[in-house]
Amino acid sequence: MEILGLEPWQVVVILLAGFWAGTINTVVGSGTLVTFPVLVAMGFPPVTAQISNAMGLVAAGVSGVFGYRRELAESRAVLPALTLASLSGGLLGAFLLLVLPEEVFGVAAPILIVVALCFVVFQPRMSAWVRRRKARRQEAEGTPTPALAAAEPEVPSRPVSPALWLLVFGAGVYGGYFVAAQGVLLMGILGVFMAGTLVHANAVKTYLSLAVNLIAAVSYLLFALDRIDWRAVLLIAVSSMLGASLGARIGRRIRPVWLRAVIVAVGLAGLVNMVWRLVAGG
Template structure:
Protein backbone atom coordinates (compact mmCIF):
# COMPACT_ATOMS: atom_id res chain seq x y z
CA UNK A 1 0.00 0.00 0.00
CA UNK A 2 2.84 2.40 0.88
CA UNK A 3 4.57 1.73 -2.44
CA UNK A 4 1.35 2.44 -4.32
CA UNK A 5 0.82 5.68 -2.38
CA UNK A 6 4.36 6.82 -3.16
CA UNK A 7 3.99 5.89 -6.81
CA UNK A 8 0.90 8.07 -7.18
CA UNK A 9 2.56 10.83 -5.16
CA UNK A 10 5.42 10.61 -7.65
CA UNK A 11 3.01 10.77 -10.60
CA UNK A 12 1.33 13.83 -9.13
CA UNK A 13 4.67 15.43 -8.29
CA UNK A 14 6.00 14.71 -11.78
CA UNK A 15 2.97 16.37 -13.37
CA UNK A 16 3.35 19.43 -11.15
CA UNK A 17 7.10 19.70 -11.79
CA UNK A 18 6.61 19.61 -15.55
CA UNK A 19 3.79 22.16 -15.65
CA UNK A 20 4.19 24.52 -12.72
CA UNK A 21 6.89 23.24 -10.34
CA UNK A 22 6.49 22.33 -6.69
CA UNK A 23 6.37 18.55 -6.97
CA UNK A 24 8.52 18.11 -3.86
CA UNK A 25 5.71 19.62 -1.80
CA UNK A 26 3.89 16.36 -2.55
CA UNK A 27 6.65 13.75 -2.66
CA UNK A 28 8.65 14.78 0.42
CA UNK A 29 5.66 14.79 2.82
CA UNK A 30 4.46 11.53 1.22
CA UNK A 31 7.76 9.85 2.09
CA UNK A 32 7.47 11.04 5.68
CA UNK A 33 3.82 9.96 5.80
CA UNK A 34 4.78 6.32 5.16
CA UNK A 35 7.28 6.40 8.01
CA UNK A 36 10.56 7.35 6.34
CA UNK A 37 12.67 9.38 8.85
CA UNK A 38 13.04 13.10 7.96
CA UNK A 39 16.71 13.12 6.89
CA UNK A 40 16.32 9.85 4.94
CA UNK A 41 13.10 11.17 3.37
CA UNK A 42 14.89 14.31 2.22
CA UNK A 43 17.81 12.33 0.77
CA UNK A 44 15.41 9.90 -0.91
CA UNK A 45 13.39 12.76 -2.38
CA UNK A 46 16.59 14.22 -3.85
CA UNK A 47 17.35 10.84 -5.44
CA UNK A 48 13.82 10.57 -6.86
CA UNK A 49 14.01 14.09 -8.34
CA UNK A 50 17.42 13.64 -9.97
CA UNK A 51 16.25 11.82 -13.11
CA UNK A 52 13.75 14.55 -13.89
CA UNK A 53 16.43 17.22 -13.58
CA UNK A 54 18.79 15.30 -15.86
CA UNK A 55 16.20 14.66 -18.56
CA UNK A 56 15.07 18.29 -18.38
CA UNK A 57 18.62 19.60 -18.73
CA UNK A 58 19.14 17.33 -21.74
CA UNK A 59 16.03 18.84 -23.28
CA UNK A 60 17.65 22.29 -23.09
CA UNK A 61 21.04 21.11 -24.40
CA UNK A 62 20.86 23.30 -27.51
CA UNK A 63 20.23 26.46 -25.49
CA UNK A 64 23.03 25.53 -23.11
CA UNK A 65 25.48 24.74 -25.92
CA UNK A 66 25.27 28.35 -27.11
CA UNK A 67 26.63 29.55 -23.76
CA UNK A 68 29.52 27.16 -23.23
CA UNK A 69 31.61 29.88 -21.60
CA UNK A 70 29.53 29.87 -18.40
CA UNK A 71 29.00 26.12 -18.15
CA UNK A 72 32.31 24.99 -16.55
CA UNK A 73 32.06 27.52 -13.72
CA UNK A 74 28.36 26.78 -13.20
CA UNK A 75 28.97 23.02 -13.03
CA UNK A 76 31.98 23.23 -10.70
CA UNK A 77 30.37 25.65 -8.23
CA UNK A 78 27.08 23.72 -8.28
CA UNK A 79 28.89 20.48 -7.47
CA UNK A 80 30.80 22.15 -4.63
CA UNK A 81 27.65 23.69 -3.15
CA UNK A 82 25.65 20.49 -3.47
CA UNK A 83 28.40 18.60 -1.68
CA UNK A 84 28.48 21.13 1.16
CA UNK A 85 24.71 21.01 1.57
CA UNK A 86 24.58 17.21 1.56
CA UNK A 87 27.35 16.95 4.16
CA UNK A 88 25.57 19.54 6.30
CA UNK A 89 22.35 17.51 6.10
CA UNK A 90 24.08 14.30 7.18
CA UNK A 91 25.77 16.04 10.11
CA UNK A 92 22.50 17.57 11.31
CA UNK A 93 20.72 15.79 14.14
CA UNK A 94 17.39 14.21 13.18
CA UNK A 95 15.45 16.32 15.70
CA UNK A 96 17.14 19.52 14.55
CA UNK A 97 16.27 18.79 10.93
CA UNK A 98 12.69 17.93 11.91
CA UNK A 99 12.43 21.29 13.67
CA UNK A 100 13.76 23.05 10.57
CA UNK A 101 11.38 21.34 8.11
CA UNK A 102 8.40 23.72 8.60
CA UNK A 103 10.65 26.75 8.10
CA UNK A 104 12.31 25.26 5.02
CA UNK A 105 8.89 24.43 3.56
CA UNK A 106 7.64 27.93 4.37
CA UNK A 107 10.67 29.47 2.66
CA UNK A 108 10.17 27.31 -0.44
CA UNK A 109 6.41 27.99 -0.44
CA UNK A 110 6.83 31.76 -0.26
CA UNK A 111 9.39 31.57 -3.06
CA UNK A 112 6.96 29.55 -5.15
CA UNK A 113 4.21 32.12 -4.60
CA UNK A 114 6.22 35.32 -4.86
CA UNK A 115 9.19 34.06 -6.90
CA UNK A 116 7.92 35.23 -10.32
CA UNK A 117 7.41 38.80 -9.06
CA UNK A 118 10.78 38.79 -7.32
CA UNK A 119 12.47 37.50 -10.48
CA UNK A 120 10.86 40.25 -12.58
CA UNK A 121 12.04 42.92 -10.17
CA UNK A 122 15.53 41.46 -10.09
CA UNK A 123 15.63 41.36 -13.89
CA UNK A 124 14.47 44.99 -14.12
CA UNK A 125 17.07 46.06 -11.61
CA UNK A 126 19.98 44.15 -13.14
CA UNK A 127 22.70 46.21 -14.79
CA UNK A 128 25.90 45.70 -16.71
CA UNK A 129 28.70 44.20 -14.65
CA UNK A 130 31.72 46.45 -14.40
CA UNK A 131 34.31 44.47 -12.46
CA UNK A 132 35.63 40.97 -11.99
CA UNK A 133 34.02 40.93 -8.54
CA UNK A 134 30.51 41.66 -9.84
CA UNK A 135 30.93 39.60 -13.01
CA UNK A 136 32.45 36.44 -11.56
CA UNK A 137 33.16 36.33 -7.82
CA UNK A 138 29.81 37.57 -6.49
CA UNK A 139 27.69 35.36 -8.82
CA UNK A 140 29.85 32.35 -7.91
CA UNK A 141 29.35 33.05 -4.20
CA UNK A 142 25.58 33.31 -4.67
CA UNK A 143 25.54 30.10 -6.71
CA UNK A 144 27.48 28.31 -3.97
CA UNK A 145 24.79 29.32 -1.45
CA UNK A 146 21.97 28.30 -3.81
CA UNK A 147 23.60 24.92 -4.44
CA UNK A 148 24.27 24.35 -0.74
CA UNK A 149 20.59 24.99 -0.06
CA UNK A 150 19.68 22.41 -2.72
CA UNK A 151 22.06 19.82 -1.31
CA UNK A 152 20.60 20.34 2.15
CA UNK A 153 16.90 20.56 1.19
CA UNK A 154 15.86 19.85 -2.38
CA UNK A 155 12.37 21.38 -2.28
CA UNK A 156 12.28 24.80 -3.90
CA UNK A 157 15.73 24.50 -5.48
CA UNK A 158 14.48 25.37 -8.97
CA UNK A 159 12.75 28.52 -7.73
CA UNK A 160 15.83 29.63 -5.79
CA UNK A 161 17.99 28.95 -8.87
CA UNK A 162 15.74 31.08 -11.09
CA UNK A 163 16.03 33.94 -8.60
CA UNK A 164 19.82 33.63 -8.71
CA UNK A 165 19.83 33.69 -12.53
CA UNK A 166 17.61 36.79 -12.58
CA UNK A 167 19.97 38.48 -10.14
CA UNK A 168 22.85 37.68 -12.50
CA UNK A 169 21.08 39.49 -15.33
CA UNK A 170 19.74 36.60 -17.41
CA UNK A 171 16.57 37.35 -19.39
CA UNK A 172 16.14 34.48 -21.88
CA UNK A 173 13.65 32.21 -20.11
CA UNK A 174 14.70 29.15 -22.14
CA UNK A 175 18.35 29.63 -21.21
CA UNK A 176 17.35 30.29 -17.60
CA UNK A 177 15.34 27.08 -17.45
CA UNK A 178 18.23 25.16 -18.98
CA UNK A 179 20.72 26.58 -16.48
CA UNK A 180 18.26 26.00 -13.62
CA UNK A 181 18.00 22.33 -14.57
CA UNK A 182 21.77 22.05 -15.05
CA UNK A 183 22.34 23.49 -11.57
CA UNK A 184 19.69 21.19 -10.10
CA UNK A 185 21.22 18.17 -11.87
CA UNK A 186 24.73 18.87 -10.58
CA UNK A 187 23.53 19.55 -7.04
CA UNK A 188 21.38 16.43 -6.96
CA UNK A 189 24.00 14.14 -8.52
CA UNK A 190 26.72 14.99 -6.02
CA UNK A 191 24.25 14.97 -3.12
CA UNK A 192 22.89 11.56 -4.14
CA UNK A 193 26.44 10.19 -4.43
CA UNK A 194 27.14 11.32 -0.86
CA UNK A 195 23.80 9.96 0.36
CA UNK A 196 24.58 6.59 -1.26
CA UNK A 197 28.02 6.53 0.36
CA UNK A 198 26.40 7.11 3.76
CA UNK A 199 23.56 4.65 3.06
CA UNK A 200 20.98 7.41 3.50
CA UNK A 201 18.53 6.51 0.72
CA UNK A 202 15.43 4.37 1.12
CA UNK A 203 15.76 2.59 -2.23
CA UNK A 204 12.41 0.82 -2.42
CA UNK A 205 10.36 3.88 -1.53
CA UNK A 206 12.64 6.14 -3.57
CA UNK A 207 12.24 4.01 -6.68
CA UNK A 208 8.46 4.12 -6.25
CA UNK A 209 8.55 7.92 -6.28
CA UNK A 210 11.09 7.98 -9.12
CA UNK A 211 9.04 5.73 -11.42
CA UNK A 212 5.91 7.69 -10.59
CA UNK A 213 7.67 10.99 -11.30
CA UNK A 214 8.84 9.79 -14.71
CA UNK A 215 5.32 8.62 -15.52
CA UNK A 216 3.94 11.93 -14.29
CA UNK A 217 6.30 13.88 -16.50
CA UNK A 218 4.97 11.95 -19.49
CA UNK A 219 1.34 12.36 -18.44
CA UNK A 220 1.84 16.10 -17.97
CA UNK A 221 2.29 16.53 -21.72
CA UNK A 222 -1.36 15.53 -22.08
CA UNK A 223 -2.62 17.09 -18.85
CA UNK A 224 -1.24 20.51 -19.78
CA UNK A 225 -3.72 20.65 -22.64
CA UNK A 226 -6.69 20.47 -20.28
CA UNK A 227 -5.60 22.47 -17.24
CA UNK A 228 -4.58 26.12 -17.15
CA UNK A 229 -1.08 26.67 -15.76
CA UNK A 230 -2.34 29.45 -13.48
CA UNK A 231 -4.86 27.16 -11.77
CA UNK A 232 -2.24 24.48 -11.26
CA UNK A 233 0.11 27.06 -9.71
CA UNK A 234 -2.68 28.15 -7.38
CA UNK A 235 -3.35 24.55 -6.42
CA UNK A 236 0.34 23.97 -5.66
CA UNK A 237 0.48 27.19 -3.63
CA UNK A 238 -2.60 26.26 -1.58
CA UNK A 239 -1.45 22.67 -1.07
CA UNK A 240 2.04 23.74 0.00
CA UNK A 241 0.59 26.26 2.49
CA UNK A 242 -1.62 23.54 3.98
CA UNK A 243 1.27 21.06 4.15
CA UNK A 244 3.53 23.70 5.71
CA UNK A 245 0.84 24.52 8.28
CA UNK A 246 0.47 20.83 9.08
CA UNK A 247 4.21 20.49 9.73
CA UNK A 248 4.22 23.58 11.97
CA UNK A 249 1.39 22.06 14.03
CA UNK A 250 2.99 18.61 14.06
CA UNK A 251 6.41 19.90 15.16
CA UNK A 252 5.55 22.78 17.47
CA UNK A 253 2.05 22.04 18.83
Protein backbone atom coordinates (compact mmCIF):
# COMPACT_ATOMS: atom_id res chain seq x y z
CA MET A 1 0.00 0.00 0.00
CA GLU A 2 1.48 3.33 -1.06
CA ILE A 3 1.12 6.69 0.69
CA LEU A 4 1.41 9.75 -1.56
CA GLY A 5 2.98 7.48 -4.17
CA LEU A 6 5.67 6.36 -1.72
CA GLU A 7 6.20 3.16 0.24
CA PRO A 8 5.18 3.47 3.94
CA TRP A 9 8.79 2.99 5.07
CA GLN A 10 9.89 5.83 2.79
CA VAL A 11 7.29 8.13 4.33
CA VAL A 12 8.48 7.21 7.83
CA VAL A 13 12.14 7.86 6.93
CA ILE A 14 11.34 11.26 5.41
CA LEU A 15 9.21 12.23 8.43
CA LEU A 16 11.99 11.27 10.84
CA ALA A 17 14.54 13.19 8.79
CA GLY A 18 12.27 16.24 8.75
CA PHE A 19 11.76 16.09 12.51
CA TRP A 20 15.49 15.90 13.16
CA ALA A 21 16.19 18.67 10.63
CA GLY A 22 13.64 20.96 12.29
CA THR A 23 15.16 20.31 15.71
CA ILE A 24 18.76 20.86 14.71
CA ASN A 25 17.94 23.84 12.47
CA THR A 26 16.56 25.72 15.46
CA VAL A 27 19.48 24.75 17.69
CA VAL A 28 22.33 25.38 15.23
CA GLY A 29 21.29 24.97 11.60
CA SER A 30 22.38 22.47 8.93
CA GLY A 31 19.21 20.38 9.05
CA THR A 32 19.36 20.25 5.26
CA LEU A 33 22.39 17.99 5.59
CA VAL A 34 19.92 15.42 6.97
CA THR A 35 16.89 15.89 4.74
CA PHE A 36 18.56 16.52 1.39
CA PRO A 37 20.51 13.23 1.26
CA VAL A 38 17.43 11.35 2.52
CA LEU A 39 15.24 12.77 -0.26
CA VAL A 40 17.85 11.89 -2.85
CA ALA A 41 18.14 8.38 -1.41
CA MET A 42 14.35 8.04 -1.64
CA GLY A 43 14.55 8.66 -5.38
CA PHE A 44 13.94 12.40 -5.72
CA PRO A 45 16.15 14.15 -8.32
CA PRO A 46 18.82 16.32 -6.63
CA VAL A 47 17.51 19.72 -7.76
CA THR A 48 13.94 18.71 -6.95
CA ALA A 49 15.06 17.47 -3.54
CA GLN A 50 16.94 20.69 -2.87
CA ILE A 51 14.07 22.99 -3.83
CA SER A 52 11.33 20.90 -2.17
CA ASN A 53 13.37 20.57 1.00
CA ALA A 54 13.96 24.32 1.24
CA MET A 55 10.24 24.97 0.87
CA GLY A 56 9.32 22.34 3.44
CA LEU A 57 11.72 23.77 6.01
CA VAL A 58 9.91 27.13 5.89
CA ALA A 59 7.45 25.59 8.37
CA ALA A 60 10.31 24.74 10.73
CA GLY A 61 11.52 28.32 10.51
CA VAL A 62 8.10 29.68 11.45
CA SER A 63 7.91 27.34 14.43
CA GLY A 64 11.47 28.16 15.50
CA VAL A 65 10.87 31.92 15.27
CA PHE A 66 7.79 31.57 17.45
CA GLY A 67 9.86 29.63 19.98
CA TYR A 68 12.44 32.43 20.11
CA ARG A 69 9.91 35.28 20.17
CA ARG A 70 11.21 36.67 23.48
CA GLU A 71 14.82 36.92 22.28
CA LEU A 72 13.69 38.36 18.94
CA ALA A 73 11.70 41.07 20.72
CA GLU A 74 14.88 41.98 22.59
CA SER A 75 16.79 42.06 19.28
CA ARG A 76 14.28 44.23 17.40
CA ALA A 77 16.76 47.13 17.07
CA VAL A 78 18.89 45.21 14.57
CA LEU A 79 16.23 43.14 12.79
CA PRO A 80 15.14 45.63 10.05
CA ALA A 81 18.66 46.13 8.67
CA LEU A 82 19.61 42.46 8.93
CA THR A 83 16.29 41.37 7.39
CA LEU A 84 16.99 43.55 4.36
CA ALA A 85 20.47 42.02 4.05
CA SER A 86 19.13 38.45 4.27
CA LEU A 87 16.25 39.01 1.83
CA SER A 88 18.52 40.67 -0.73
CA GLY A 89 21.09 37.91 -0.45
CA GLY A 90 18.48 35.15 -0.50
CA LEU A 91 16.96 36.52 -3.69
CA LEU A 92 20.35 36.56 -5.40
CA GLY A 93 21.16 33.06 -4.13
CA ALA A 94 17.87 31.63 -5.39
CA PHE A 95 18.53 33.21 -8.78
CA LEU A 96 21.99 31.62 -8.91
CA LEU A 97 20.50 28.22 -8.07
CA LEU A 98 18.19 28.43 -11.06
CA VAL A 99 20.81 29.56 -13.58
CA LEU A 100 24.13 28.00 -12.48
CA PRO A 101 25.14 24.31 -12.63
CA GLU A 102 25.19 22.45 -9.32
CA GLU A 103 28.90 21.66 -9.73
CA VAL A 104 29.80 25.28 -8.92
CA PHE A 105 28.40 25.02 -5.42
CA GLY A 106 29.96 21.62 -4.87
CA VAL A 107 33.39 23.29 -4.93
CA ALA A 108 32.46 26.42 -2.92
CA ALA A 109 30.44 24.81 -0.12
CA PRO A 110 33.30 23.05 1.74
CA ILE A 111 35.28 26.30 1.76
CA LEU A 112 32.33 28.22 3.19
CA ILE A 113 31.79 25.64 5.92
CA VAL A 114 35.46 25.84 6.96
CA VAL A 115 35.13 29.64 7.21
CA ALA A 116 31.95 29.24 9.28
CA LEU A 117 33.59 26.78 11.67
CA CYS A 118 36.52 29.13 12.16
CA PHE A 119 34.07 31.87 13.14
CA VAL A 120 32.39 29.60 15.67
CA VAL A 121 35.59 28.18 17.21
CA PHE A 122 37.32 31.54 17.57
CA GLN A 123 34.17 33.54 18.36
CA PRO A 124 35.06 34.32 22.02
CA ARG A 125 38.50 35.70 21.12
CA MET A 126 37.20 37.55 18.08
CA SER A 127 34.36 39.10 20.12
CA ALA A 128 36.87 40.26 22.73
CA TRP A 129 39.00 41.78 19.95
CA VAL A 130 35.96 43.60 18.52
CA ARG A 131 35.08 45.01 21.97
CA ARG A 132 38.66 46.18 22.61
CA ARG A 133 38.79 47.83 19.19
CA LYS A 134 35.51 49.62 19.87
CA ALA A 135 36.73 50.82 23.27
CA ARG A 136 39.96 52.17 21.74
CA ARG A 137 37.99 53.98 19.05
CA GLN A 138 35.75 55.56 21.68
CA GLU A 139 38.78 56.72 23.62
CA ALA A 140 40.36 58.17 20.47
CA GLU A 141 37.15 60.05 19.71
CA GLY A 142 36.97 61.36 23.26
CA THR A 143 33.78 59.43 24.05
CA PRO A 144 33.44 58.68 27.76
CA THR A 145 33.98 54.98 28.38
CA PRO A 146 32.19 53.63 31.47
CA ALA A 147 33.88 50.99 33.56
CA LEU A 148 31.64 48.33 32.07
CA ALA A 149 31.94 49.54 28.49
CA ALA A 150 34.10 46.60 27.53
CA ALA A 151 31.45 44.13 28.70
CA GLU A 152 29.21 42.67 26.04
CA PRO A 153 25.68 44.19 26.11
CA GLU A 154 22.90 41.90 27.20
CA VAL A 155 20.84 42.51 24.06
CA PRO A 156 21.69 43.44 20.43
CA SER A 157 21.68 47.17 19.73
CA ARG A 158 22.12 49.59 16.86
CA PRO A 159 23.92 50.51 14.73
CA VAL A 160 24.45 47.53 12.44
CA SER A 161 28.02 47.78 11.16
CA PRO A 162 28.68 47.63 7.41
CA ALA A 163 30.77 44.49 7.98
CA LEU A 164 27.88 42.72 9.72
CA TRP A 165 25.41 43.79 7.02
CA LEU A 166 27.64 42.57 4.19
CA LEU A 167 28.41 39.27 5.91
CA VAL A 168 24.71 38.60 6.55
CA PHE A 169 24.03 39.47 2.91
CA GLY A 170 26.68 36.94 1.88
CA ALA A 171 25.15 34.31 4.15
CA GLY A 172 21.81 35.07 2.50
CA VAL A 173 23.29 34.41 -0.94
CA TYR A 174 24.69 31.14 0.40
CA GLY A 175 21.36 30.15 1.96
CA GLY A 176 19.29 31.06 -1.08
CA TYR A 177 21.57 28.92 -3.22
CA PHE A 178 21.77 25.74 -1.17
CA VAL A 179 20.44 26.28 2.42
CA ALA A 180 22.73 23.67 4.04
CA ALA A 181 24.93 24.99 6.89
CA GLN A 182 23.49 28.50 6.53
CA GLY A 183 22.77 28.43 10.27
CA VAL A 184 26.39 27.54 11.11
CA LEU A 185 27.63 30.41 8.96
CA LEU A 186 25.16 32.88 10.49
CA MET A 187 25.97 31.77 14.04
CA GLY A 188 29.64 32.46 13.41
CA ILE A 189 28.95 35.89 11.93
CA LEU A 190 26.41 37.01 14.53
CA GLY A 191 28.45 35.67 17.44
CA VAL A 192 31.36 37.90 16.47
CA PHE A 193 29.82 41.04 14.96
CA MET A 194 26.48 41.37 16.80
CA ALA A 195 26.22 42.41 20.44
CA GLY A 196 24.19 40.27 22.81
CA THR A 197 24.30 36.70 24.07
CA LEU A 198 24.75 33.51 22.08
CA VAL A 199 21.05 32.78 22.59
CA HIS A 200 20.20 36.12 20.94
CA ALA A 201 22.49 35.18 18.04
CA ASN A 202 20.68 31.84 17.78
CA ALA A 203 17.27 33.54 17.72
CA VAL A 204 18.32 36.07 15.06
CA LYS A 205 19.94 33.24 13.08
CA THR A 206 16.65 31.31 13.09
CA TYR A 207 14.72 34.41 12.00
CA LEU A 208 17.14 35.33 9.20
CA SER A 209 17.26 31.73 7.94
CA LEU A 210 13.46 31.83 7.68
CA ALA A 211 13.64 35.10 5.75
CA VAL A 212 16.05 33.54 3.24
CA ASN A 213 13.97 30.38 2.90
CA LEU A 214 10.83 32.44 2.32
CA ILE A 215 12.33 34.57 -0.43
CA ALA A 216 13.81 31.45 -2.03
CA ALA A 217 10.46 29.64 -1.81
CA VAL A 218 8.68 32.51 -3.56
CA SER A 219 11.33 32.45 -6.29
CA TYR A 220 10.86 28.70 -6.76
CA LEU A 221 7.08 29.11 -6.98
CA LEU A 222 7.46 31.77 -9.64
CA PHE A 223 10.27 30.29 -11.73
CA ALA A 224 10.67 26.59 -10.90
CA LEU A 225 7.18 25.29 -10.20
CA ASP A 226 7.82 22.17 -12.28
CA ARG A 227 10.76 21.21 -10.04
CA ILE A 228 8.75 21.18 -6.80
CA ASP A 229 7.57 17.83 -5.45
CA TRP A 230 4.69 18.67 -3.14
CA ARG A 231 4.84 15.27 -1.42
CA ALA A 232 8.31 16.07 -0.12
CA VAL A 233 7.27 19.62 0.80
CA LEU A 234 4.30 18.34 2.83
CA LEU A 235 6.22 15.62 4.70
CA ILE A 236 9.19 17.85 5.52
CA ALA A 237 6.94 20.77 6.52
CA VAL A 238 4.82 18.80 9.00
CA SER A 239 7.68 16.92 10.68
CA SER A 240 10.19 19.79 10.72
CA MET A 241 7.66 22.15 12.31
CA LEU A 242 7.26 19.74 15.22
CA GLY A 243 11.02 19.30 15.51
CA ALA A 244 11.64 23.06 15.49
CA SER A 245 9.32 23.56 18.46
CA LEU A 246 11.51 21.18 20.47
CA GLY A 247 14.71 22.73 19.14
CA ALA A 248 13.84 26.23 20.37
CA ARG A 249 13.51 24.96 23.95
CA ILE A 250 16.83 23.14 23.69
CA GLY A 251 18.61 26.13 22.16
CA ARG A 252 17.47 28.49 24.93
CA ARG A 253 18.67 26.23 27.75
CA ILE A 254 21.91 24.79 26.37
CA ARG A 255 25.16 26.24 27.77
CA PRO A 256 27.19 28.35 25.28
CA VAL A 257 30.17 25.97 25.38
CA TRP A 258 27.93 23.01 24.51
CA LEU A 259 26.14 25.02 21.85
CA ARG A 260 29.48 25.77 20.20
CA ALA A 261 30.44 22.11 20.44
CA VAL A 262 27.22 21.06 18.70
CA ILE A 263 27.74 23.71 16.01
CA VAL A 264 31.26 22.46 15.31
CA ALA A 265 30.15 18.81 15.26
CA VAL A 266 27.33 19.53 12.81
CA GLY A 267 29.56 21.72 10.69
CA LEU A 268 32.25 19.05 10.48
CA ALA A 269 29.64 16.45 9.54
CA GLY A 270 28.44 18.73 6.78
CA LEU A 271 31.98 19.34 5.58
CA VAL A 272 32.73 15.61 5.40
CA ASN A 273 29.41 15.02 3.64
CA MET A 274 30.05 17.64 0.99
CA VAL A 275 33.70 16.75 0.41
CA TRP A 276 32.73 13.10 0.04
CA ARG A 277 30.06 13.96 -2.53
CA LEU A 278 32.55 16.19 -4.37
CA VAL A 279 35.23 13.47 -4.49
CA ALA A 280 32.76 10.71 -5.35
CA GLY A 281 31.24 12.85 -8.08
CA GLY A 282 34.67 13.55 -9.50
